[in-house]
Amino acid sequence: MLLVVLWALLAATWAAPLDGRGSNGAPTSAAEDVLNMTVPIAVPTFGNIAGYWRQGHLDWHSLMRVPSVPSEDCANTRRLIRTLRMREEDRVSRLLNEWEGGTEDKSVDGFRMCGKVSEPCVLYGSQDICASDGLCYWCAASSVCLPRVPLSGLSTAPCADVPPVPSLSQWTDVVRYTTGRSVRQHDTSGCAAVITAPVITVTQRPGVEEMYFHWHTEIFDPLYTRLVGTASGRAALAQRRVQILLTSPLNPLFFNYFGLLTDLCPRAIVDLPNNTCIVSTLGLPSQVPARLPTYDHFMRARLLTPEERQPPARATVGIISRRVKRFILNEAELVRQIKSTYDVDVVILPLEDMTLEAQIAALHKTTVLVGVHGSGLVNALFLPRESAMIQIMPYKVGSGGDFFLGFAQRNAVHYYEWANTEATRTVLHGHHLPDSVLKEHGTVHKYVESVRAPVGPGGNPHYFTFWINQDTIVDWVSFETVLRRALCKGINKNFVECS
Numbered sequence: 001m002l003l004v005v006l007w008a009l010l011a012a013t014w015a016a017p018l019d020g021r022g023s024n025g026a027p028t029s030a031a032e033d034v035l036n037m038t039v040p041i042a043v044p045t046f047g048n049i050a051g052y053w054r055q056g057h058l059d060w061h062s063l064m065r066v067p068s069v070p071s072e073d074c075a076n077t078r079r080l081i082r083t084l085r086m087r088e089e090d091r092v093s094r095l096l097n098e099w100e101g102g103t104e105d106k107s108v109d110g111f112r113m114c115g116k117v118s119e120p121c122v123l124y125g126s127q128d129i130c131a132s133d134g135l136c137y138w139c140a141a142s143s144v145c146l147p148r149v150p151l152s153g154l155s156t157a158p159c160a161d162v163p164p165v166p167s168l169s170q171w172t173d174v175v176r177y178t179t180g181r182s183v184r185q186h187d188t189s190g191c192a193a194v195i196t197a198p199v200i201t202v203t204q205r206p207g208v209e210e211m212y213f214h215w216h217t218e219i220f221d222p223l224y225t226r227l228v229g230t231a232s233g234r235a236a237l238a239q240r241r242v243q244i245l246l247t248s249p250l251n252p253l254f255f256n257y258f259g260l261l262t263d264l265c266p267r268a269i270v271d272l273p274n275n276t277c278i279v280s281t282l283g284l285p286s287q288v289p290a291r292l293p294t295y296d297h298f299m300r301a302r303l304l305t306p307e308e309r310q311p312p313a314r315a316t317v318g319i320i321s322r323r324v325k326r327f328i329l330n331e332a333e334l335v336r337q338i339k340s341t342y343d344v345d346v347v348i349l350p351l352e353d354m355t356l357e358a359q360i361a362a363l364h365k366t367t368v369l370v371g372v373h374g375s376g377l378v379n380a381l382f383l384p385r386e387s388a389m390i391q392i393m394p395y396k397v398g399s400g401g402d403f404f405l406g407f408a409q410r411n412a413v414h415y416y417e418w419a420n421t422e423a424t425r426t427v428l429h430g431h432h433l434p435d436s437v438l439k440e441h442g443t444v445h446k447y448v449e450s451v452r453a454p455v456g457p458g459g460n461p462h463y464f465t466f467w468i469n470q471d472t473i474v475d476w477v478s479f480e481t482v483l484r485r486a487l488c489k490g491i492n493k494n495f496v497e498c499s
Contacts, residue, residue: 034234034298037302039238039239039240041260041302043108044110044111044113044120044265045110045125046123048143048144049122049144051142051143052122052142055142056155057142057154057155057157057158060096061153062152062153062154063118063119064085064088064118065117092117107356108303108355109256111252111265112252112256114252114255114265114266115249115250115265116252118151121135121136121147122145122146122147122154123145123265127145130145132196132241134194134197135148135195135276137159137162137163142158142159144159148165149192149273165191165192168194168277168279175278175281176275176276176278177275178274191275192274193275194276194277195276195277195278195279197236197241197264198236199242199244199245199278200226201244201245201247201269201281202244202246204247205218210253212254212375215257216381221295223244225295226282227261227282228292228293228298229292232282236282240261242261242282244262244264244267245267246267246268248268248270257356260298260299299360299382300364303361304357304364308361311384312364312366312491314495315343315345316345316347317338317344317345317483318346318362318363318368318369319331319371320351320372320379321351322376325471326372326373326469327372328473330474333476334474334476334479337480341480342483343496344368344487344495347362347366349362349363351376351379364383364384365384367383367384367388367491367492367495368389368486368492369387371390372394373400380404380408380413380415383411383413385411385491386412386414386490387414387491388487389404389408389414389416390417390418390483390486391417392419392472394420394468394469395420395425395448395470395472396455397419397454398454399417416482417482418474423448423449425472425474426470426473427470428448428466429469429471430443432466437462455467484498
């Protein structure tokens, strides 16, 4: 039911033509504005704060995001927090030292650091960006961006003269945050910090930001639509000066997507200093202009060079190689079989280990995407139009079209499935099942054989924990039949001989 509602909410956005062109074939003005944004992406850096640290002005422990030790005497909790502190010490100290070694991340993936330090101000590498974040100020003496509200362990001795808070005399309507709560008021006095950049608030269900599927459907796609849906939003997007406020702290795993929209680090509302004032809020568009480019087109325009945006010259089969669970156990054999049977290129796509730029570039050249049921298949969005996707369904698991067919159709990608029908070609993981189930059936295999196929998300309570998390040995003979269909249709038939 949730998926049905979700698709309905996004249908209006996805139904629009995908190339940002009007009925006469010419780009619409708004679409052209969105696709031609050329302001460089300023990736957060540890460079400036590392120099400040070397001058002895920073206790680097103050940059760690670790919960404080509770006052109650709970040995297990205290042990866990000590472990987290040790991990944070290792991570933060490595980041500071890696910058000096020249290995700092220059990819948009560097925006993940925004959620990995206690104070994002220290990550801004230029005075311009620092000044755009109302919670920060630029210390010219040391060329470093510092928080207006002092951070414990961070000396401001070389930069004692904090600039005054901007005057709000021109604003008649201000939102003030105190202890995480917002109050709209006309009183503009007493603001500890003022956010003048246009603010957009992101609300999310707990945990969804850690799943690529939900990240796209519930967070990034709606956020992008709100930005491009109004002239003020597009203007803020063009200048890369949007302040994203999160209703609760998020895992920064996909903060690199925020970095496509703004140079300012996202902030959780609960982390705002008391008496933080906001003067400009981006509201919901009353009606999204027709034919605006969807965010996958925007991402290609922002991340790929003109050469990388060229259409593929050969058929290329890309196999998503998962690094955590749901493995294709005979991955290497599939590569050999495909290469020996067809005149195509085959690439392994370890998406978790690739930068976002590398992912989009590789997917744009992939004409057949192969992957086990999972969020990686959302990447059908970034394939060439008229390419193909093959979803591998684990043993007894029903169709995955309810999850990923919509992403394929949105980009005119031909959708196929291969299902494992042999119990001997799966590795089951019984530890995902409750003890009561194993006790009732004796073994995990007996439980599996007692369940009637196909297993779907609505008919089995263990669908998301057990059933989809199998490892699979793909049968080449039956898989090749599906692969041939994919290679003989759409863009692929231009490259493959299908007699």
